[in-house]
Amino acid sequence: MAEKRSTPKIEVRTATTKDVNAIIALSAKVFKDEAPYTRGMIMGQLSAFPEGQFVVVYEDEIVGYAATMVLPEAKVMKQHSWAEVTGGGYAAMHDRKGDWLYGIEVCVDPDRRRLRIGKRLYDARRRLCQDMDLKGIAFGGRLPGYKRHAKKYGTPEAYLEAVRKNEPHRSGRLLPSEGGLRAGVSPEELLSDRHRLRRPRRPHGLAEPLLRSRTGQAAGQPLQPRHRTHRHRADAGAQDV
Amino acid sequence: MLLSAEPEELKPEAAIARLTEHTPEFVELMTAMAIRRNINIIGGSHATRTEDGEIQNVGYAFLRDGSVHAREKIHPTPNERQYWHIQGGDPIDVIETDCGPVGIMICYDSEFPEIARRLCDQGARILFVPFNTDTRHGYLRVRYCCQARAIENQCYVVTSGMTGNLANVDNLDIEYAQSGIFTPCDFPFARDGIAAETSENVEMVAVADLNLSTLAWARYEGSVRNFRDRRLDLYRTKWSDGG
Numbered sequence: 499m500a501e502k503r504s505t506p507k508i509e510v511r512t513a514t515t516k517d518v519n520a521i522i523a524l525s526a527k528v529f530k531d532e533a534p535y536t537r538g539m540i541m542g543q544l545s546a547f548p549e550g551q552f553v554v555v556y557e558d559e560i561v562g563y564a565a566t567m568v569l570p571e572a573k574v575m576k577q578h579s580w581a582e583v584t585g586g587g588y589a590a591m592h593d594r595k596g597d598w599l600y601g602i603e604v605c606v607d608p609d610r611r612r613l614r615i616g617k618r619l620y621d622a623r624r625r626l627c628q629d630m631d632l633k634g635i636a637f638g639g640r641l642p643g644y645k646r647h648a649k650k651y652g653t654p655e656a657y658l659e660a661v662r663k664n665e666p667h668r669s670g671r672l673l674p675s676e677g678g679l680r681a682g683v684s685p686e687e688l689l690s691d692r693h694r695l696r697r698p699r700r701p702h703g704l705a706e707p708l709l710r711s712r713t714g715q716a717a718g719q720p721l722q723p724r725h726r727t728h729r730h731r732a733d734a735g736a737q738d739v
Numbered sequence: 740m741l742l743s744a745e746p747e748e749l750k751p752e753a754a755i756a757r758l759t760e761h762t763p764e765f766v767e768l769m770t771a772m773a774i775r776r777n778i779n780i781i782g783g784s785h786a787t788r789t790e791d792g793e794i795q796n797v798g799y800a801f802l803r804d805g806s807v808h809a810r811e812k813i814h815p816t817p818n819e820r821q822y823w824h825i826q827g828g829d830p831i832d833v834i835e836t837d838c839g840p841v842g843i844m845i846c847y848d849s850e851f852p853e854i855a856r857r858l859c860d861q862g863a864r865i866l867f868v869p870f871n872t873d874t875r876h877g878y879l880r881v882r883y884c885c886q887a888r889a890i891e892n893q894c895y896v897v898t899s900g901m902t903g904n905l906a907n908v909d910n911l912d913i914e915y916a917q918s919g920i921f922t923p924c925d926f927p928f929a930r931d932g933i934a935a936e937t938s939e940n941v942e943m944v945a946v947a948d949l950n951l952s953t954l955a956w957a958r959y960e961g962s963v964r965n966f967r968d969r970r971l972d973l974y975r976t977k978w979s980d981g982g
Binding site: 515532533534535536537538539541542544545546578579581582583585586587588590591593594595 | 831832833835839840857859860861862959966967969971972975976977978980981982
């Protein structure tokens with residue numbers, strides 16, 4: 499007979515300061531080629547907006563982390579860089595009067611894939627967005643599949659437009675969104691910027707919705723490039739995610 | 740004080756080495772006090788020998804749960820380097836307490852705005868500054884800078900300096916201080932940005948109630964909002980640890 503347990507095997511909960519070491523270890527595992535998060539950055543995120551930082555715990559081990567903040571619409575909709583709006587990752591610019599939930603970070607233990615850890619984290623964010631009655635969730639990410647199609651499409655903007663029309667097969671689909679979806683491309687930050695590589699490799703190779711409207715107000719609207727930033731891989735030689 | 744009780748006056752370098760021998764009992768005594776009285780104590784800084792043999796100036800926080808947190812002075816002064824061969828530490832991190840994260844900046848460190856900003860970015864709302872200055876000039880450097888840190892980061896800065904004289908101790912023989920508890924300058928705070936201060940160069944206790952939610956008000960609703968009005972699209976401190 500299968501084991502029965504009364505406690506959860508996998509759960510999403512808000513992070514606490516007791517999780518900081520485990521979160522740093524996770525970030526070191528996910529971002530192999532760069533410095534992991536510092537203790538201070540995680541402490542900053544937890545102090546600025548404790549209800550917006552989530553961990554996924556699988557059998558008492560932290561296997562996922564999502565950092566979130568709230569920003570005013572003017573900042574979210576303007577061309578910006580990750581370092582600028584997150585204050586270099588500290589989330590010190592979290593604005594409790596803002597109207598958009600902003601995704602700072604999602605990382606998932608590469609050895610614990612296929613547990614829907616990322617989905618659980620995004621769901622937690624969505625619940626938070628609804629609880630706080632915000633306009634939606636915004637975040638930047640890299641352009642999956644751009645490397646493969648860079649020659650064909652030329653600019654990242656052209657590739658994004660093509661992705662929206664479902665042209666590139668499989669590799670660059672945008673996640674289906676219940677509400678509207680708007681996306682834009684941001685000129686990449688300096689190559690040396692560690693946060694350029696912040697996003698973890700995604701197992702299924704889907705693009706992230708850049709901006710999902712909870713109310714659906716943006717549904718059916720055409721894409722509005724340059725409305726949203728998108729940390730893409732501008733150099734064709736780089737790997738995609 | 741402990742050096743003053745030595746039978747003979749020691750040369751500065753020998754004196755500071757001797758002082759490090761007192762570190763264990765200092766830590767033990769203060770830890771016991773924090774538990775017995777159920778209070779968090781930000782101790783003064785104490786010369787401490789690190790694992791690799793260097794002597795550093797280290798600030799200590801003794802929390803009521805019995806934990807001890809050490810924070811190294813980042814910038815030794817020219818005097819500290821010359822007389823005592825004090826080395827600067829590297830880590831700059833807040834201390835998590837049951838009153839929220841707090842920061843320690845030892846003396847000269849308060850005169851470098853990047854330190855306070857990093858600690859406040861990490862969530863600190865109170866910064867503690869133990870200091871030792873021998874002239875009014877030196878004291879005022881620390882004080883003016885601490886008041887600037889309180890305004891630019893919209894946080895509280897608590898300073899505590901040594902007063903009076905120490906016979907028999909070269910390079911620590913005279914002290915000058917007027918300790919104080921500084922606030923941002925805005926309507927909810929005292930009009931001069933001073934919640935409490937001691938008399939000049941007199942050993943005494945300053946007491947003030949600090950309300951952390953008043954800081955939140957100042958950061959969101961204040962006449963000026965220095966902490967949140969930063970132009971991070973133009974400037975930002977990049978730390979070598981990636982922070």
